[in-house]
Amino acid sequence: MGEPHRVGIVGAGWISGAYLQTLREHPAVTIAAVADLDAERAAAVAAGTPGCRAMPVDDLLRDDSIETVLNLTIPAAHASVALGAIAGGKHVYGEKPLAADLDSARTVLERAAAAGVTVGCAPDTVLGTGVQTARAEIDAGVIGRPMSAVAVMATPGHERWHHHPDFYYRPGGGPLLDMGPYYLTALIHLLGPVVAVTGAAARPRPTRVIGSGPRAGEQIPVEVDTHVTGILHHANGALSTVTTSFDAVRTTAAPIEVHGETGTLAVPDPNMFAGDVRLFELDATDWRVVPPSSGYADASRGIGLLDMITAAAPRAGGAVALHVLDAMLSLLRSADEGRRIELTTTADRPAPVPLIPAADWRQRTPA
Incomplete structure (x- = not known):
């Protein structure tokens, strides 16, 4: 060692x-x-x-x-x-x-x-048992051929809790660039790379009011779109509908759902490492929870760095990060120009993570 x-x-x-x-x-x-x-x-x-x-x-x-x-x-x-x-x-x-x-x-x-x-x-949250178990079900054919996915991130805005939220509403901010990496990275792990995007966006409020801290009550300008939605056209033919919003009070939508010919998977929050993966099979009468079968168990931020050091190839690697950035910026460009945008990058799906108990990865040393 x-x-x-x-x-x-x-x-x-x-x-x-x-x-x-x-x-x-x-x-x-x-x-x-x-x-x-x-x-x-x-x-x-x-x-x-x-x-x-x-x-x-x-x-x-x-x-x-x-x-x-x-x-x-x-x-x-x-x-x-x-x-x-x-x-x-x-x-x-x-x-x-x-x-x-x-x-x-x-x-x-x-x-x-x-x-x-x-x-x-980052994000390395996709290497946890939540997204990886869902991926294992898809790869095993449990839902048949994957046809589509829906990803939803909806909040009323970070100014309600963040004492200095200005950067969320300036160029480079907004809900897509802030939270989109979690959702789009998960979708690439689940369904593979994206070849094109079609987007729409809105900025319904010109200002926001800071809700807590020393600047509570102060108005700040909104310089970016705060509701971004769009479609990812995956190379395998699947379509993912993505919504990221700072203009929603609450949603009942699962963070991610993947729909196949014979079943639907509800995938837990990709900003977290774990959570229940739920499956509804064709002709079933209810959802059932899928036991964790893949991923780093009880993982936390930094697992991607450990994976980079100890695995043959980094699963939270630069190629996927570049592809996700391309997809996000292309969605924003599509919304601005009102047309479908072809991506200029691609990335292979990273290798799946087998189920690795916490006791194992916490003691793993480099070869």
């Missing part, structure tokens, strides 16, 4: 805590360094992580002892940090999206390929 893989974290904000819960004591990795524009925040993370040093971002990206950079910066910085890591000969695993625009995302993958390093990208 090899030595623990040395990881450096760039970005010590809120989401870093979720990753650290998974990675801090895992035998496959050592959190060797952390960097943040806020030096005090980086120092606080380092102080709570044995063997970890706080350092400036540029120093971390150049540090020859770091093998992989975990990129937890804001979306606008994803590409620049990834490119800096790649220039230093490092693998990169980042939060979604892969980059803020398609050209930057392509550049990240092209330079990684030229440098011989690997790129991984």
Whole structure:
């Protein structure tokens, strides 16, 4: 067995805590360094992580002892940090999206390929037992030929709980770019790549009111569409209808439903790792719960990085992340131009995850 893989974290904000819960004591990795524009925040993370040093971002990206950079910066910085890591000969695993625009995302993958390093990208929730069990049922033919899917993410808007929600309503924000990666990545795992999209979008309110915190009652402008819907045309002929909205109070829709010739699968929230997969077979009288049969059990954020280090090929990989970004930006472009848009990228369905008990993946070390 090899030595623990040395990881450096760039970005010590809120989401870093979720990753650290998974990675801090895992035998496959050592959190060797952390960097943040806020030096005090980086120092606080380092102080709570044995063997970890706080350092400036540029120093971390150049540090020859770091093998992989975990990129937890804001979306606008994803590409620049990834490119800096790649220039230093490092693998990169980042939060979604892969980059803020398609050209930057392509550049990240092209330079990684030229440098011989690997790129991984969230979401890794799709590697949990929820989406993976549903995929196993589809692949086993339980619902027959998959014909269509429906994915729904509907909330009244993050300004109700977020103290500083401005970025959700500025360019680069909105419900599709914020939450769409979970749903579209799941659909690619379930049904395969997308060849074209047709979209529509609306912006029914010009302002939002912050509902809590020190700025409660303050109005903020809405600069992006807050209800985006559309159709994904999959290469296998299936059609997925996707709705992401910051303009809905509540929905009874399942997060994802996949409809086949002989059955329907209700798939749990793709922003979570687990949840009940329910099956309604042709001529049945009720839904039945499918026991977990695939995926990392009891997983949490960071499992994608561990998978990248320990598996033959990363299942939360850069090619899928690029394809998802292409699909989302094309949906927005389709809505703006009023026409079907052909995608310029594709991605193979990642390898399925067998059922891996928590006790196993928490002790797995790199080969």
